[in-house]
Amino acid sequence: MNYDELYSNIIRKRSFLCIGLDSDPDQFPDHIKVLDNSIFEFNKAIIDATAQYVVAYKPNLAFYEAEGVSGWRQLAQTVEYIRKKDSSIFIIADAKRGDIGNTAKMYAKAFFEKMDFDAVTLAPYMGKDSIEPFLQYNGKWSIILALTSNSSATDFEMEQLNSGVPMYRKVIESSIRWGSRDNIMFVVGATRPEKLAEIRKYCPDHLFLVPGVGTQGGSVAEVARYGMNSSCGLLVNVSRKIIFAGQNKDFASVAGHKARQISLEMSSFLKVLR
Numbered sequence: 247m248n249y250d251e252l253y254s255n256i257i258r259k260r261s262f263l264c265i266g267l268d269s270d271p272d273q274f275p276d277h278i279k280v281l282d283n284s285i286f287e288f289n290k291a292i293i294d295a296t297a298q299y300v301v302a303y304k305p306n307l308a309f310y311e312a313e314g315v316s317g318w319r320q321l322a323q324t325v326e327y328i329r330k331k332d333s334s335i336f337i338i339a340d341a342k343r344g345d346i347g348n349t350a351k352m353y354a355k356a357f358f359e360k361m362d363f364d365a366v367t368l369a370p371y372m373g374k375d376s377i378e379p380f381l382q383y384n385g386k387w388s389i390i391l392a393l394t395s396n397s398s399a400t401d402f403e404m405e406q407l408n409s410g411v412p413m414y415r416k417v418i419e420s421s422i423r424w425g426s427r428d429n430i431m432f433v434v435g436a437t438r439p440e441k442l443a444e445i446r447k448y449c450p451d452h453l454f455l456v457p458g459v460g461t462q463g464g465s466v467a468e469v470a471r472y473g474m475n476s477s478c479g480l481l482v483n484v485s486r487k488i489i490f491a492g493q494n495k496d497f498a499s500v501a502g503h504k505a506r507q508i509s510l511e512m513s514s515f516l517k518v519l520r
Contacts, residue, residue: 247336247364247385248428249453253477255301255334260516261509262478264302264455266340266485267292267324269309273490275497285313286320286327292489293324293331295502299509302336302481303328304455325362336364336481338389338455343376344369350379358383365389367433367455370417374424381425388430392418393445395435395458418449427451434473436464436482442473450475457483466508470515478519484508 256262269285281287293303305324310317328335343353343366357363358380365387368377380388393403393414403414411419418432432449434442436458445454454473458464459482466482473480488508492500 252336256478257519259301260513261299261301262480262482262512263300263505263509264304264481264483265296265300265488265505266483267303267305268485275493275495277495283320286323289324290327291498292501293328295498296505297332299505300335302338304338304340304483306340322361339363339366342367342369344371346372346375350376354380354383358386367391370421377421377424381429389455390421390430390432392432393434393441395437418445422449431455436469439468439472442469446473446475453479453481455481455483459484466511474515478516
């Protein structure tokens with residue numbers, strides 16, 4: 247899927263919502279906890295209730311890896327189910343991998359050949375060698391961590407370099423040259439919305455994956471105000487605020503209602519776009 251195809255899906259659905267499938271079994275409703283393959287059953291219900299409002303899903307791999315072989319199997323089931331439900335939906339492996347050489351090649355093979363993800367989140371600390379193997383796959387995306395939404399992003403990401411620019415700007419300005427807007431996206435958190443406007447000045451065309459809306463306190467309105475470009479340029483991720491909005495047997499319908507509310511808000515910001 248290239249940039250224009252993803253943009254077409256955003257316009258068609260009038261939404262730039264990505265739902266994070268941070269599917270923690272400890273937070274499942276009781277009637278889901280007792281099921282075999284409870285993660286997949288939970289995800290399936292969430293997907294059925296929300297697919298019409300989203301352009302992307304983002305399984306957070308930690309919650310699947312923690313369950314061992316069963317978790318990996320249910321992750322594969324989830325990806326397969328999304329494909330059957332709506333083949334236009336963009337699927338992101340929130341893996342935050344960051345290695346080099348044959349190791350990076352094997353990670354790319356795992357996510358892009360064996361599991362059919364469209365994109366994977368990557369840590370660029372080791373430089374171009376840690377990203378390049380993923381860029382060899384046509385139609386697949388590397389989503390590079392730039393300015394994350396957590397409070398301790400100040401430890402390294404916002405540190406000023408001798409050149410006078412912060413580390414996150416160095417990451418973006420360097421890595422933007424490794425690929426194109428069709429295969430590189432940047433993680434820019436919603437918790438510092440004014441930074442979105444700053445980054446847009448030197449990264450006008452690329453998509454941003456924006457976490458931090460909802461539980462972490464970011465807002466769709468501020469993200470759209472500061473981060474939207476002429477082709478939207480945003481995938482705003484909301485996880486717990488949607489998937490755990492309800493805790494009873496109607497949890498899926500509650501999640502669907504919450505996703506609809508957020509997508510309607512997003513639609514209002516898309517009116518200016520074709």
